[in-house]
Amino acid sequence: MARPRKCRRICQMPRTTRFAPEDGGAGEICMSLDEFESIRLIDLEHLQQEECALRMNVARTTVQTIYLSARCKLAEALVQGKSLRIEGGDVRLCERSGGCCPDVCDAHCRCGERDCALCDRPRKDS
DSSP states (O other), rough: OOOOOOOOOOOOOOSSEEEEEEOOSSSSSEEEEHHHHHHHIOOOIIOOOOHHHHTTTTTTHHHHHHHHHHHHHHHHHHTTTTTEEOOOOOEOSSSTTTOOOOOSSSSSOOOOSSBBOOOOOOOOOO
8 A cells, every 4th residue: 555645835825826838838737836836945945955855844855756847847838838837736835824934043944933843843042
């Protein structure tokens, strides 16, 4: 029996969920919300895969798989002129309003709280 998929944490929903070429495109690619989050964290926020994994509450190897899938989908949409739709996936939105982790409290915890509910580790200075 296969192991159940772990729900992935995302910090924010995409502002736009559909991108399409001006001519309408030659098909459509669907990117999941966790794939979108991996692109946002690694490429936009410049996090390492380990930091991304902590934020998403999954293993680093899982982030690597999610990220590779997302990059392949982006490339296919750009190169082949396909529309890109972002939706679905086993995700839960972070409990913090306005996105997560604005302050760095140490190398493992980015939430600024005494005990980190995001990565389940206490701050080093506590």
